[in-house]
Amino acid sequence: MSEKTGERYEESQLYKIRHSAAHVMAQAMLEFYPETKYTIGPPIENGFYYDFDIPQALTAEDLEKIEKRMRQIIAGGHPFIKKVVSAEEARKIFADQPYKLELIDGLEKGGMDEYGNPLAEKPEISIYQSDTFLDLCRGPHVENTRQINPSAIKLMSIAGAYWRGDEHNKMLTRIYGTAWKTPDELKNYLKMLEEAKARDHRKLGKELEIFTFDEEVGPGLPLWLPRGGVIIEELERVAKENEEKAGYVRVRTPNLAKEDLFLHSGHLPYYAESMYPPMELEGTKYYVKPMNCPMHHKIYGSKPRSYRDLPIRLAEYGTCYRYEKSGELFGLMRVRSMQMNDAHIYVPEELFEQEFMAVIGLYKKYFELFNIEKYIMRLSLHAREGLGKKYVDNERLWLKTEAMVRNAMTRGTVPFVEAQNEAAFYGPKIDVQIWSVIGKEFTLATNQVDFAQPARFNLVFMNKSGVEETPLCIHRAPLSTHERMIGFLLEHYAGNFPVWLSPEHVRVIPITDSQNEYAESIVRQLREEGIRASADISAQRMNAKIRVAQLMKVPYMLVVGENEAKAGLVSLRVRDGSRQDNIPPAEFIARAKDRIVRRAGEL
Numbered sequence: 001m002s003e004k005t006g007e008r009y010e011e012s013q014l015y016k017i018r019h020s021a022a023h024v025m026a027q028a029m030l031e032f033y034p035e036t037k038y039t040i041g042p043p044i045e046n047g048f049y050y051d052f053d054i055p056q057a058l059t060a061e062d063l064e065k066i067e068k069r070m071r072q073i074i075a076g077g078h079p080f081i082k083k084v085v086s087a088e089e090a091r092k093i094f095a096d097q098p099y100k101l102e103l104i105d106g107l108e109k110g111g112m113d114e115y116g117n118p119l120a121e122k123p124e125i126s127i128y129q130s131d132t133f134l135d136l137c138r139g140p141h142v143e144n145t146r147q148i149n150p151s152a153i154k155l156m157s158i159a160g161a162y163w164r165g166d167e168h169n170k171m172l173t174r175i176y177g178t179a180w181k182t183p184d185e186l187k188n189y190l191k192m193l194e195e196a197k198a199r200d201h202r203k204l205g206k207e208l209e210i211f212t213f214d215e216e217v218g219p220g221l222p223l224w225l226p227r228g229g230v231i232i233e234e235l236e237r238v239a240k241e242n243e244e245k246a247g248y249v250r251v252r253t254p255n256l257a258k259e260d261l262f263l264h265s266g267h268l269p270y271y272a273e274s275m276y277p278p279m280e281l282e283g284t285k286y287y288v289k290p291m292n293c294p295m296h297h298k299i300y301g302s303k304p305r306s307y308r309d310l311p312i313r314l315a316e317y318g319t320c321y322r323y324e325k326s327g328e329l330f331g332l333m334r335v336r337s338m339q340m341n342d343a344h345i346y347v348p349e350e351l352f353e354q355e356f357m358a359v360i361g362l363y364k365k366y367f368e369l370f371n372i373e374k375y376i377m378r379l380s381l382h383a384r385e386g387l388g389k390k391y392v393d394n395e396r397l398w399l400k401t402e403a404m405v406r407n408a409m410t411r412g413t414v415p416f417v418e419a420q421n422e423a424a425f426y427g428p429k430i431d432v433q434i435w436s437v438i439g440k441e442f443t444l445a446t447n448q449v450d451f452a453q454p455a456r457f458n459l460v461f462m463n464k465s466g467v468e469e470t471p472l473c474i475h476r477a478p479l480s481t482h483e484r485m486i487g488f489l490l491e492h493y494a495g496n497f498p499v500w501l502s503p504e505h506v507r508v509i510p511i512t513d514s515q516n517e518y519a520e521s522i523v524r525q526l527r528e529e530g531i532r533a534s535a536d537i538s539a540q541r542m543n544a545k546i547r548v549a550q551l552m553k554v555p556y557m558l559v560v561g562e563n564e565a566k567a568g569l570v571s572l573r574v575r576d577g578s579r580q581d582n583i584p585p586a587e588f589i590a591r592a593k594d595r596i597v598r599r600a601g602e603l
């Protein structure tokens with residue numbers, strides 16, 4: 001997270017503080033455990049980590065000890081001094097550090113940075129020294145350890161991590177830490193983490209009976225329970241309504257296709273690692289689809305198109321399958337099957353900016369609907385030297401579409417940052433980050449401008465001059481996947497969904513069995529009005545029934561006793577604690593329907 005919009009995290013003071021704290025932590029580790037082999041320690045979102053190869057297991061007490069020593073090192077006021085060295089010199093300095101030697105080889109060969117990540121240019125080799133600690137590093141760092149606030153750092157946890165993320169390599173010990181500018185910032189962050197834990201979508205999803213996983217079905221393949229199914233239906237309704245208004249048409253495509261299709265799209269062989277392995281049928285290989293795009297391209301190409309038909313907007317809540325590594329699966333956020341709010345817009349160049357503006361408008365509409373106040377779009381651009389290698393070789397279209405996207409975002413007053421040299425192969429991409437009400441960051445979706453796939457699939461339209469022209473394609477998914485969106489919404493609302501999204505609008509609670517029949521008649525009346533309701537006719541006492549409904553975060557309870565039944569009234573208890581005794585059912589129905597129809601935030 002960057003501190004202010006427009007500043008790249010990698011250039012921020014916070015990034016330097018965290019990177020420097022990682023060095024200080026590694027120094028402390030080496031002092032306590034001189035046999036430590038240290039690998040890499042980059043800053044990450046909200047903090048930093050360092051991976052160490054050590055023979056013993058670390059405990060929570062060890063973390064305390066290391067943290068205490070870090071504070072002493074910081075207080076020493078050691079400058080960070082950079083020195084550019086040759087590969088030969090670097091090898092001497094890190095002679096007894098095998099992981100560093102491996103990284104030096106990579107740096108010397110080029111094509112890799114000191115973290116082992118791919119790099120376009122051949123880097124210089126530099127080291128940073130602070131106090132007694134030396135690291136292979138290109139910075140940036142704070143000038144002096146005193147610029148790290150010793151009361152604003154904390155070591156958070158210990159985890160296992162494979163060297164270079166490869167499970168065939170040795171398991172290392174990773175220590176996670178966090179660092180901020182002030183103790184207050186640290187305090188707020190820790191508070192947010194605690195709140196986030198209580199709102200964890202995996203916990204709420206289970207308690208509120210939204211989704212489940214089953215060993216026999218398989219990891220990363222969520223099963224949506226009836227209550228989750230209701231939320232899915234509501235989200236799709238929102239998507240369909242908005243997309244219909246914006247001129248989208250809906251299509252349906254199969255879950256699998258022949259190998260040829262994915263070879264044609266270029267997913268194979270490059271994307272093969274993220275796909276489920278193929279199945280063979282009558283001598284032909286079939287794959288379950290990792291994306292809907294190629295099938296939508298085929299639908300576009302299924303008949304001749306004229307400029308009069310464009311833009312063509314094909315929408316589908318398509319189910320895709322991706323092979324995420326077991327260790328990377330995480331609740332609903334990282335799954336292997338996902339239902340995506342997908343659409344592909346085929347548009348001539350001259351209508352692109354306008355069309356992209358409309359997509360941005362859709363995002364803003366959804367942000368408002370879900371009360372998402374903080375969001376940012378990250379526009380990833382090409383780099384000239386990568387043309388023809390990392391990027392499609394069409395500089396004119398790169399510059400033009402990048403300018404049009406930038407324009408659309410500026411005119412749409414969307415906060416955005418630009419990232420040089422991070423685009424996808426076939427066009428600029430726009431990643432959308434959102435923050436929940438408690439300030440937890442989520443990646444919502446990626447939009448893509450694409451000027452390679454339409455050409456690959458020979459998609460054309462007859463332009464005004466009667467000449468065949470290739471359209472641009474916009475890939476967009478503003479409501480993300482159901483999995484990611486509902487995971488986010490669970491945490492954002494802490495399970496207290498607005499009425500329209502609540503799996504159950506109303507729970508009718510008879511005080512004794514004698515009112516069961518009356519309760520059931522109220523339920524029938526509510527259902528007739530399109531309100532999701534059920535009666536709790538269990539043998540429990542009224543207070544227990546109320547507690548159960550509260551735990552399920554049902555927005556409205558209607559309590560009916562002897563008096564209510566006799567008078568044909570209901571007593572309303574709202575989730576926020578307010579109540580209205582003895583009101584006619586019609587009065588409550590009007591209130592509930594109003595909230596549902598308007599998709600209102602208030603109860």
Ligand SMILES: [Zn+2]
Nearest residue numbers: 128135137139
């Ligand atoms: Zn460093």
Ligand SMILES: [Zn+2]
Nearest residue numbers: 291292293475
């Ligand atoms: Zn797509």
